[in-house]
Amino acid sequence: MIDQTTEQAAIAREAMPAPGLTARWWTAFMRFIRTKPLGAVGGLIVVLLVLVAALAPVLSPYDPRSTPALPWESPNADFLLGADYVGRDVLSRLIYGARISLYVGLGSVLVGITASFIIGVALTYIGGIVDMVAQRIVDALMSLPGLLIALAIMAVVTPSLNTVILAIVIGMIAPVIRTVRSQVLSLKELDYVTAATAIGAPPWRIIFRHIVPNCFATYLVLATYYLGFAIIIESSLSFLGVGTPPDQPSWGGMLVRAASAHVKSGPWLAICPGLAIFLVVMGFNLLGDALRDVFDPRLRGR
Amino acid sequence: MTQYLIRRLLLFIPTMLLATILVFALFSIVPGDAAVFLLTGEDASGTVTDADFERLREDLGLNRPIYVQYADWLWGVVRGDLGISLYYGQPFGFELIERFARTFELAVLAIVMAFVAAVPLGIISAMKQDSGVDYASRVIALVGIAMPTFWIGVLVIYGLVYGTGWLPPLEYAHLWEDPLQNLKLMVLPAAVIGFHDMAFTARVTRSAMLEVMREDYMRTARSKGLREWVVVGRHALKNAMLPVITVSGYQFGRLLGGVIIVEQIFVVPGVGNFLIDAINHRDFPVIQGVILMTAVVVLLLNLIIDMFYGVLDPRIRYS
Numbered sequence: 083m084i085d086q087t088t089e090q091a092a093i094a095r096e097a098m099p100a101p102g103l104t105a106r107w108w109t110a111f112m113r114f115i116r117t118k119p120l121g122a123v124g125g126l127i128v129v130l131l132v133l134v135a136a137l138a139p140v141l142s143p144y145d146p147r148s149t150p151a152l153p154w155e156s157p158n159a160d161f162l163l164g165a166d167y168v169g170r171d172v173l174s175r176l177i178y179g180a181r182i183s184l185y186v187g188l189g190s191v192l193v194g195i196t197a198s199f200i201i202g203v204a205l206t207y208i209g210g211i212v213d214m215v216a217q218r219i220v221d222a223l224m225s226l227p228g229l230l231i232a233l234a235i236m237a238v239v240t241p242s243l244n245t246v247i248l249a250i251v252i253g254m255i256a257p258v259i260r261t262v263r264s265q266v267l268s269l270k271e272l273d274y275v276t277a278a279t280a281i282g283a284p285p286w287r288i289i290f291r292h293i294v295p296n297c298f299a300t301y302l303v304l305a306t307y308y309l310g311f312a313i314i315i316e317s318s319l320s321f322l323g324v325g326t327p328p329d330q331p332s333w334g335g336m337l338v339r340a341a342s343a344h345v346k347s348g349p350w351l352a353i354c355p356g357l358a359i360f361l362v363v364m365g366f367n368l369l370g371d372a373l374r375d376v377f378d379p380r381l382r383g384r
Numbered sequence: 385m386t387q388y389l390i391r392r393l394l395l396f397i398p399t400m401l402l403a404t405i406l407v408f409a410l411f412s413i414v415p416g417d418a419a420v421f422l423l424t425g426e427d428a429s430g431t432v433t434d435a436d437f438e439r440l441r442e443d444l445g446l447n448r449p450i451y452v453q454y455a456d457w458l459w460g461v462v463r464g465d466l467g468i469s470l471y472y473g474q475p476f477g478f479e480l481i482e483r484f485a486r487t488f489e490l491a492v493l494a495i496v497m498a499f500v501a502a503v504p505l506g507i508i509s510a511m512k513q514d515s516g517v518d519y520a521s522r523v524i525a526l527v528g529i530a531m532p533t534f535w536i537g538v539l540v541i542y543g544l545v546y547g548t549g550w551l552p553p554l555e556y557a558h559l560w561e562d563p564l565q566n567l568k569l570m571v572l573p574a575a576v577i578g579f580h581d582m583a584f585t586a587r588v589t590r591s592a593m594l595e596v597m598r599e600d601y602m603r604t605a606r607s608k609g610l611r612e613w614v615v616v617g618r619h620a621l622k623n624a625m626l627p628v629i630t631v632s633g634y635q636f637g638r639l640l641g642g643v644i645i646v647e648q649i650f651v652v653p654g655v656g657n658f659l660i661d662a663i664n665h666r667d668f669p670v671i672q673g674v675i676l677m678t679a680v681v682v683l684l685l686n687l688i689i690d691m692f693y694g695v696l697d698p699r700i701r702y703s
Contacts (some may be wrong), residue, residue: 086620092532102491115457119516133513158703194635218398218399219393219402219406221399221402222399222400222402222403222405222679224404224637225399225637225639225678225679225682225683225686226403226678226679226682227637227639227640227641227682228638228640228641229638229641230640230644230675230678231643233644233659233660233663234407234410234671234675235410235668236663237409237662237663237668237671238410238668301625308648314532317532317534318532318533318534318641318645320644321534322644322645322648322660323660324660324663334532334534337534337535337538341510349542349546352538352539352542353539355533355535356532356535356538356539359532359535360527360530360531360532360535363530363532364526364527364530367526367529367530368526374548
């Protein structure tokens with residue numbers, strides 16, 4: 083009898099799961115837009131960035147590495163945003179630049195935040211002398227600005243997109259480990275973790291069933307913020323000439339010769355790449371703020 | 385109190401030592417070590433014989449065990465000897481200190497300017513929550529945080545060059561010799577660097593003030609009939625300033641990162657140009673020196689803030 087009802091319920095669930103779920107997501111999504119308009123704007127910018135990056139070959143009028151224009155050619159019908167110092171189309175390089183920013187940003191965040199989570203959770207469970215030593219290493223790393231660590235790493239590796247990601251990850255890992263560690267420590271004190279321990283749940287079960295799922299919100303918020311951070315560091319490195327190789331259309335690299343007082347350049351070169359970085363970083367920040375508010379009501383409006 | 389200060393000092397020493405180990409280790413795990421870079425040239429196109437290689441390794445002391453190298457380097461650092469630049473072949477400690485002083489001046493100027501602009505903005509924003517001023521200051525904060533510092537620098541230079549025909553001066557004036565000229569050169573880059581910090585500090589001030597204004601003692605102060613500016617200035621601001629100062633202090637390290645870039649744009653002969661040059665020449669001792677110096681300055685500053693905080697806030701002291 084009991085089996086039959088659960089079976090029926092299962093069939094019923096299977097018959098119409100999609101509409102219920104979609105509707106719920108849709109409601110949540112609409113509520114997000116209504117209550118967090120700025121967050122929705124941020125989300126929109128992020129979606130646009132992803133679309134531009136994905137459709138770069140379709141959208142861009144020229145090959146970003148070819149030189150169809152004259153050096154410093156002003157914006158005209160053929161080259162909507164003008165050309166740079168060797169005659170490459172600025173618009174095409176901007177569009178392909180979205181790919182680099184997104185690749186480096188997502189790569190650094192996936193590697194960096196995931197690694198920080200593993201280390202942070204492990205440290206709180208190992209504890210003792212290991213945790214103490216690790217905390218001092220985190221302190222020492224935190225004494226250096228992320229950009230400086232990234233610069234130092236770039237000095238000892240061959241510049242490429244992946245080494246840039248490595249440099250950014252090392253630069254951001256210390257503060258993230260610290261955040262994760264304090265989050266896990268406070269989660270461990272909660273009643274349901276005590277309850278799980280009391281009924282004899284092994285540590286791995288507590289970690290994967292109780293701690294990790296509750297860290298999901300923190301993960302998402304940190305990831306959003308550090309995407310902006312990674313994009314700024316990548317463009318800074320490229321601007322300083324030690325990041326993404328110069329033939330690749332990085333937004334930071336495009337600004338290199340834009341403001342040298344000794345070359346006559348056009349305003350389109352000084353404005354466009356910086357505006358792209360600014361908009362994307364602001365998009366991620368706005369989205370991050372909104373997500374944090376949604377997940378942690380205590381911080382609302384700060 | 386003494387106990388707190390001693391505990392904090394004791395924490396400082398191992399952190400400092402670990403920082404030196406990290407800085408040293410980074411350049412010891414380089415594939416092929418510095419000798420290879422020196423012999424093969426910057427583009428790694430030269431050819432090397434094994435004998436050359438071994439001789440150079442011996443000259444540089446790279447054939448010794450790693451901990452001996454570290455101890456030797458650390459002993460040198462403690463005595464103020466940072467080593468010899470691989471590229472220029474001479475000691476660089478003095479030049480580094482001189483350049484770091486300029487960078488430090490720029491950073492301090494930036495943080496002071498940021499603070500002076502941000503605190504009133506944050507206070508007004510919190511006092512008149514959800515007013516036009518509040519929205520404007522929040523927009524400035526949002527924009528300032530997301531704008532990359534080097535882009536602001538590029539725009540400022542571009543605007544000046546294009547609008548007024550101004551060029552960044554190549555002649556640098558020393559603070560002690562010609563303070564006025566020095567300030568004139570430093571104000572613009574400092575403002576560019578400080579913009580991000582201002583945005584951030586305004587936001588922290590606003591939220592700290594909002595927090596404090598909900599406290600009971602604020603209501604008490606008002607109901608005692610104190611004038612509004614006494615309530616805000618003496619009761620709210622004093623308590624709200626603590627987190628603001630702490631956050632500003634911890635931002636200093638990040639600010640130094642911004643200084644490195646802006647120095648490039650405004651041709652300030654600080655530590656930034658030195659570092660980028662050294663990176664391009666793979667001049668490891670110089671890079672090591674710059675990073676070590678930054679770490680020392682930031683850690684010392686954090687120590688000072690923590691002690692200051694401990695003196696001002698008894699809750700920290702006894703926890």
